[in-house]
Amino acid sequence: MIQVQQAVKRFGSITALSNISCRIEKGSVYGMVGSNGAGKSTFLRLVSGVYKPDEGQVTIDGASVFDNPAVKARLVFVPDELFFLPGSTLTRMAVLYKSFYPHFDEERFHFLTNSFQLDEKRLIHGFSKGMRRQAATLLALSCRPDFYFFDETFDGLDPVMRRLVKGLINEDVTDKNATAIITSHSLRELEDTCDQLALLHKGGLILQSNVQDLKTSLFKVQIAFDRPFSEELFSSLQVENCRINGGVAQLILRGDKNMILARLKQLDPILLDVLPLNLEEIFTYEMKELGYSFEDVLEKEAES
Numbered sequence: 001m002i003q004v005q006q007a008v009k010r011f012g013s014i015t016a017l018s019n020i021s022c023r024i025e026k027g028s029v030y031g032m033v034g035s036n037g038a039g040k041s042t043f044l045r046l047v048s049g050v051y052k053p054d055e056g057q058v059t060i061d062g063a064s065v066f067d068n069p070a071v072k073a074r075l076v077f078v079p080d081e082l083f084f085l086p087g088s089t090l091t092r093m094a095v096l097y098k099s100f101y102p103h104f105d106e107e108r109f110h111f112l113t114n115s116f117q118l119d120e121k122r123l124i125h126g127f128s129k130g131m132r133r134q135a136a137t138l139l140a141l142s143c144r145p146d147f148y149f150f151d152e153t154f155d156g157l158d159p160v161m162r163r164l165v166k167g168l169i170n171e172d173v174t175d176k177n178a179t180a181i182i183t184s185h186s187l188r189e190l191e192d193t194c195d196q197l198a199l200l201h202k203g204g205l206i207l208q209s210n211v212q213d214l215k216t217s218l219f220k221v222q223i224a225f226d227r228p229f230s231e232e233l234f235s236s237l238q239v240e241n242c243r244i245n246g247g248v249a250q251l252i253l254r255g256d257k258n259m260i261l262a263r264l265k266q267l268d269p270i271l272l273d274v275l276p277l278n279l280e281e282i283f284t285y286e287m288k289e290l291g292y293s294f295e296d297v298l299e300k301e302a303e304s
Contacts, residue, residue, distance in 0.1 A: 001026050002047060002147070002179065007056035009042055016042040018203045019056070024196070026146075027177040029169065031194035033187055039203040040183040041080055044149045047181065048077035060147065073101060075147035076140040080155070082132050090120040093139055101143040112138035115164065130156040141168055148172070148180040154189050166193050191279045199283065207286060214282050219257050223264060224248040224271035233267065240285045252277070252285060 002024040009017040017039045024030045034040050045051045046058050049065035049072050063071050098104040113120050116134045124135055133156045154162045172178040184190055198208035224247050231242045241252040253260055264272055
């Protein structure tokens with residue numbers, strides 16, 4: 001288990017992380033989203049022991065991470081800015097990784113290089129951005145660690161490779177009880193991968209929740225009437241958003257779903273359907289409830 005308790009990290013006069021607290025259970029995928037500069041990379045460097053917190057503490061299975069080789073041998077951190085030895089090939093990098101990770105799986109390494117269609121003998125500096133990301137990811141997966149920390153893992157990967165990487169991460173989490181932390185600036189990248197999601201903004205954790213809890217806290221309905229109506233018709237309900245187009249309304253509601261649906265049926269609609277909510281919609285209205293503007297906090301995927 002990863003435990004972060006009131007962790008603070010400063011760089012001179014800048015506070016990159018402020019009183020961060022979270023608990024990440026073993027055998028789960030924890031997604032962290034936030035705009036550029038929100039503190040995601042700093043958070044991963046804290047939990048991987050690259051940085052020491054200025055205040056608070058970071059532990060893995062009860063042991064401090066910073067300056068602890070025994071703990072670090074159980075984790076792999078793939079940063080946003082990748083590093084490879086000068087003039088290295090994948091084969092040479094595998095030798096380096098084996099010297100640090102006792103459970104490095106050579107069979108898996110060869111399987112993954114074949115799956116990613118990468119040449120083990122080719123110089124990595126000749127790889128494209130996406131190929132370098134693939135190389136770093138497959139080296140990490142070959143280490144068979146207990147903990148994976150991925151910073152902007154899917155950046156530069158094409159859709160096919162993204163699905164492959166997500167599948168491999170989930171396989172280790174399910175079969176090996178591994179734990180993964182994945183950061184991104186895109187909720188859509190994490191929606192089908194994570195058990196828990198957290199939103200980081202200006203160094204603070206402003207929202208975190210189990211994905212299933214998020215998906216049941218709000219719901220969307222489409223309702224239609226054969227008579228004129230206005231938003232006032234739903235004034236007794238907690239309506240987060242209402243869009244009316246002719247005789248059809250689309251509502252995002254908060255509260256007990258069964259009770260609210262029963263009350264809507266009493267309005268005698270000619271159509272009443274429950275529609276799926278995506279995580280972006282959920283975060284928008286959960287953050288509105290907390291007094292934040294989603295558009296101000298998280299970059300839209302189109303701008304990434």
